[in-house]
Amino acid sequence: MALLHCRLAGLRNLSRGRRSFTTTPSRLATQVKTAQQLPFPKIKSKWDEEPVSMYRQGGFHPTRLGDKIGDRYLVVRKLGWDVYYTVWLAKDLSTDRHVALKILEDSCYSGKPELLELSILRHIKTADPSHPGHSRILHMLDNFEHRGPNGKHVCMTFEPMGHDTLVLSNKLEDYQLPVGAVQELARQLFQALDYLHTRCGVIHTIDLKPRNILMDINDTEKVIRDYLLATQARGIQVQSRDCHLVRSEYIPTELPQYPNQFRFKLTGFVVSCWVDKHLVEWIQPAALRAPEVILGADWGPSVDLWNAACIFYELVTGDILFGGVALNANEQDLDTPDAKEHHIAQMIALFGPLPEDLVREGRNRLDYLGSDGKMATSRVIMPRSLAGKIKGFRPDMTDEEVETFESFLLKMLKYRPRDRKTAAEMLKDPWVRVPWE
Structure with missing residues (x-):
């Protein structure tokens, strides 16, 4: 599997x-x-960002600041990564609001007609919105597929969090x-x-x-606007012409x-x-x-x-x-x-x-x-x-x-x-x- x-x-x-x-x-x-x-x-070692080796056929999508993903989401900052995805702060051009954009590596789900994760996320969003626990879960806003040089990547958007x-x-x-x-x-x-x-x-x-x-x-859009005005995204020098790493940054949380x-x-x-x-x-x-x-x-x-x-x-x-x-x-x-x-x-x-x-x-x-x-x-x-x-x-x-x-x-x-x-x-x-x- x-x-x-x-x-x-x-x-x-x-x-x-x-x-x-x-x-x-x-x-x-x-x-x-x-x-x-x-x-x-603070960044303590090279492993605080994803290894360059993860950008390969079947691996991560090489995302850059300013990229438009899915013809709708403009990438403005990198929020983080895990072993099978990267997460970006993106502006939803259709609503003029920001989202957290998760881009999965291609090989994680290659060949699957339907993701179990997608089925679960769709189900928990609609099963019983009146239950108190419904509001304690980060629900998916949108999902789509994005093709790039390393394959086909499942993408999901969520509310930005602290x-x-x-x-x-x-x-x-x-x-x-x-x-x-x-x-x-x-x-x-x-x-x-x-x-x-x-x-x-x-x-x-x-x-x-x-x-x-x-x-x-609290007041997510104001926090993000102030954050974007006060900071500048930072890249990381790597020994590869084909890869440009972006440093992960947290959204300020009071x-x-x-x-x-x-x-x-x-x-x-x-x-x-x-x-x-x-x-x-x-x-x-x-x-x-x-x-x-x-x-x-x-x-x-x-x-x-x-x-x-x-x-x-x-x-x-x-x-x-x-x-x-x-x-x-x-x-x-x-x-x-x-x-x-x-x-x-x-x-x-x-x-x-x-x-x-x-x-x-x-x-x-x-x-x-x-x-x-x-x-x-x-x-x-x-x-x-x-x-x-x-x-x-x-x-x-x-x-x-x-x-x-x-x-x-x-x-x-x-x-x-x-x-x-x-x-x-x-x-x-x-x-x-x-x-x-």
Whole structure:
């Protein structure tokens, strides 16, 4: 399948510092004001932009500023890229408004008469607009095909959005968002997931991660006009006559003063699937992967809840719950068998032994476990509590706050998929009740 070659990359460094935050509105305003004064992340290596090798037959479309795509969209800035597409800020000449234009590489879907992503995006836009979760999803505005020197490219347009939550957390000293902001994000993400699972029959799966939870922008057109007037697009010198890279730039995003002013939308449906029709079986970012996926057992909508719990933990603590790293300190690939085995060992250290029935269902169980279903002695990690990990990174939180947050996470971090709470049930959890209510 064409999508199997598309690898997810770019997980953050596993080491994290510490920073104290309180969650009361009066203190949060001061914290956010300080965060607004911090510099934006700078380009740190050549891999912060797409490799030139991706511009080839079957690869990326060589897009330049000023290009007109689809006879309607004028490219004015580059917003970013991923392993199978680039994203551009473009002016819709038919409406005189700006859009985010995603241009997919040709080989990602070559030969497919209909994209599963397109079907899903069209369905979730119309399934039930009255559901609260409908407005928490970034919906597709337009789609078309564009022919270029490297092939035929599927293009989609979306409403321009602000920072993703990864960039947002990177603007803060220790990668820790105010707890109230994460509570508001959780509320909105649960609404989106409940809509996908119960109204649309869709599982988000592989790309549910901080980079695909985006902040809304107030007065979008004014922000973009001011941004375009104040900045000039920058190119990057590369050793190729046939390729001109453009530096990615974020649309400026002002952080709200209070948690209830945060507004997020969920995106990243490239390899989402129907509940009853899976696109691939090996899903999720490595560090967020659910136990049933690693073991090769059956999975369903509850994988999104496991993902969500890992995201909330990361945004509150600045730490990755399951690094999945190998014992070799130089190991960087989180998808090696060594790393997956260590990932399971980390789970066992936090939650105890894997249930026998889940292990029996796992088609990959012998890759990581002995014939008796137990972890090899050399891989055993000393047990520790989730509360202890939280307190270690957030000493500012009271014991009661830590206990409530731990209880909240554990309802989604159950080994057996059937034991996890649904998104609708999680909306009723005490931790989601924000401080000002």
